[in-house]
Amino acid sequence: MTVQPEVEVTGSAPLDRRAVRRQESKDEIIAAAWDLVRDQGLAGLTMRDLGKRVGMKAQSIYSYFASKHEIYDAMFHQGYLAFAAATADVWAIPGSEAEVAEDPLGDARRAAHSFFEFCTSDPVRYQLLFQRTIPDFVPSDESFAVAVAAYDAMAAKLAGFGVTDPESVDLWTAVLTGLSDQQISNDPGGDRWERVIDRAVEMALREIAPHLFEPSTPSP
Amino acid sequence: MTVQPEVEVTGSAPLDRRAVRRQESKDEIIAAAWDLVRDQGLAGLTMRDLGKRVGMKAQSIYSYFASKHEIYDAMFHQGYLAFAAATADVWAIPGSEAEVAEDPLGDARRAAHSFFEFCTSDPVRYQLLFQRTIPDFVPSDESFAVAVAAYDAMAAKLAGFGVTDPESVDLWTAVLTGLSDQQISNDPGGDRWERVIDRAVEMALREIAPHLFEPSTPSP
DNA sequence: GTCTATAATCTGATAGAC
DNA sequence: GTCTATCAGATTATAGAC
Numbered sequence: 001m002t003v004q005p006e007v008e009v010t011g012s013a014p015l016d017r018r019a020v021r022r023q024e025s026k027d028e029i030i031a032a033a034w035d036l037v038r039d040q041g042l043a044g045l046t047m048r049d050l051g052k053r054v055g056m057k058a059q060s061i062y063s064y065f066a067s068k069h070e071i072y073d074a075m076f077h078q079g080y081l082a083f084a085a086a087t088a089d090v091w092a093i094p095g096s097e098a099e100v101a102e103d104p105l106g107d108a109r110r111a112a113h114s115f116f117e118f119c120t121s122d123p124v125r126y127q128l129l130f131q132r133t134i135p136d137f138v139p140s141d142e143s144f145a146v147a148v149a150a151y152d153a154m155a156a157k158l159a160g161f162g163v164t165d166p167e168s169v170d171l172w173t174a175v176l177t178g179l180s181d182q183q184i185s186n187d188p189g190g191d192r193w194e195r196v197i198d199r200a201v202e203m204a205l206r207e208i209a210p211h212l213f214e215p216s217t218p219s220p
Numbered sequence: 221m222t223v224q225p226e227v228e229v230t231g232s233a234p235l236d237r238r239a240v241r242r243q244e245s246k247d248e249i250i251a252a253a254w255d256l257v258r259d260q261g262l263a264g265l266t267m268r269d270l271g272k273r274v275g276m277k278a279q280s281i282y283s284y285f286a287s288k289h290e291i292y293d294a295m296f297h298q299g300y301l302a303f304a305a306a307t308a309d310v311w312a313i314p315g316s317e318a319e320v321a322e323d324p325l326g327d328a329r330r331a332a333h334s335f336f337e338f339c340t341s342d343p344v345r346y347q348l349l350f351q352r353t354i355p356d357f358v359p360s361d362e363s364f365a366v367a368v369a370a371y372d373a374m375a376a377k378l379a380g381f382g383v384t385d386p387e388s389v390d391l392w393t394a395v396l397t398g399l400s401d402q403q404i405s406n407d408p409g410g411d412r413w414e415r416v417i418d419r420a421v422e423m424a425l426r427e428i429a430p431h432l433f434e435p436s437t438p439s440p
Numbered sequence: 441g442t443c444t445a446t447a448a449t450c451t452g453a454t455a456g457a458c
Numbered sequence: 459g460t461c462t463a464t465c466a467g468a469t470t471a472t473a474g475a476c
Binding site for chain 2: 040041042043044127130131132133134135167170171173174175176177178179181182184185188192193195196199200203204206207
């Protein structure tokens with residue numbers, strides 16, 4: 001006869017079953033919230049509709065989240081965790097862990113496509129994470145810290161290419177967000193700006209990291 | 221003794237005084253609406269608040285606009301007229317009317333700064349004109365035509381630089397909107413991305429119009 | 441932890457007097 | 459053309475029973 005341990009031994013925090021179920025419910029609510037805003041727009045999130053989606057009365061949601069803003073904040077937090085994970089995935093490619101990148105152009109190209117895909121695959125998430133469109137919504141310090149960490153990771157990788165000038169980093173982010181933004185706003189569901197990513201990446205790298213394009217084995 | 225003409229002779233449309241006053245009231249309402257959305261956010265426009273700003277009961281506004289969407293549409297229309305005017309101003313600089321531009325790099329730089337200034341000086345207008353953030357709002361055909369005309373004028377000027385490839389035009393717009401978007405989202409009121417405009421312009425032109433950078437007077 | 445009931449407020453829009 | 463009155467409904471959030 002098997003016995004369930006009273007206390008979780010694998011997790012670092014001592015979560016009892018009640019806390020686990022509670023967290024599951026919170027996750028379920030957030031997932032339903034994402035579904036809802038994808039249908040109704042980011043500002044179209046209402047407690048009643050959210051309750052319907054999750055199979056609950058709107059008022060019951062307040063047992064899990066103190067306010068609607070707290071729900072937005074949880075979505076913001078989760079969104080940046082997903083962003084950090086997507087970013088980490090790209091860099092976790094054989095050869096790219098090296099101190100000095102072996103194929104910087106390829107790495108940058110993969111990163112650009114990944115960022116573009118992340119943004120355009122979920123325009124509402126893009127709106128929440130990267131634009132200021134919900135009046136009065138200010139991310140909590142904790143959520144904001146996740147966002148900053150994701151940005152720092154990107155800047156660190158650029159530094160690996162020898163790009164440390166802050167203005168060059170800004171130029172790089174402007175190009176990437178410009179492509180994504182135009183795609184979302186002017187050709188949703190299409191590929192008009194996706195087709196120009198590779199050109200944009202080489203263009204930007206030639207500007208911010210010209211040394212990558214100098215001949216590596218100069219003739220003696 | 222001077223006599224006022226009974227009928228306007230300068231205007232093309234026969235507007236009587238009543239129609240003029242009516243148009244003035246409509247303009248006043250739209251101006252108040254801009255004030256309001258700059259304070260409350262684009263989605264924060266309500267008929268009651270708008271009424272307060274214009275010194276009118278909310279219900280009276282319906283004498284001028286059939287619905288709230290019609291107000292958004294008038295703002296959209298006016299915004300693109302302003303955009304077209306700002307664009308025309310930049311190109312109306314001595315030397316730039318020529319069939320073949322004499323100082324294409326300077327022209328492009330001025331155009332970029334003008335676009336950036338137009339976008340960042342009024343983020344809410346940027347949101348209404350260039351992003352899809354108001355659920356269910358679709359510009360009327362007439363308003364949309366103004367937007368298309370403004371885009372065509374920009375494409376025509378690029379063609380004057382010898383840039384006719386559609387993908388090159390898309391690359392150009394991506395760079396410009398990327399700079400503006402990052403400025404609005406990540407450094408509102410600052411100049412972090414403004415400082416990188418000139419670099420971005422030369423970078424983009426080298427990519428989409430490399431012939432501009434070839435020596436113009438080759439040695440014999 | 442979920443419910444009912446409800447507070448308190450806001451929403452866009454219409455009817456009709458003046 | 460502006461008003462009062464009002465509809466018909468939505469909104470977030472709280473109190474308290476079970």
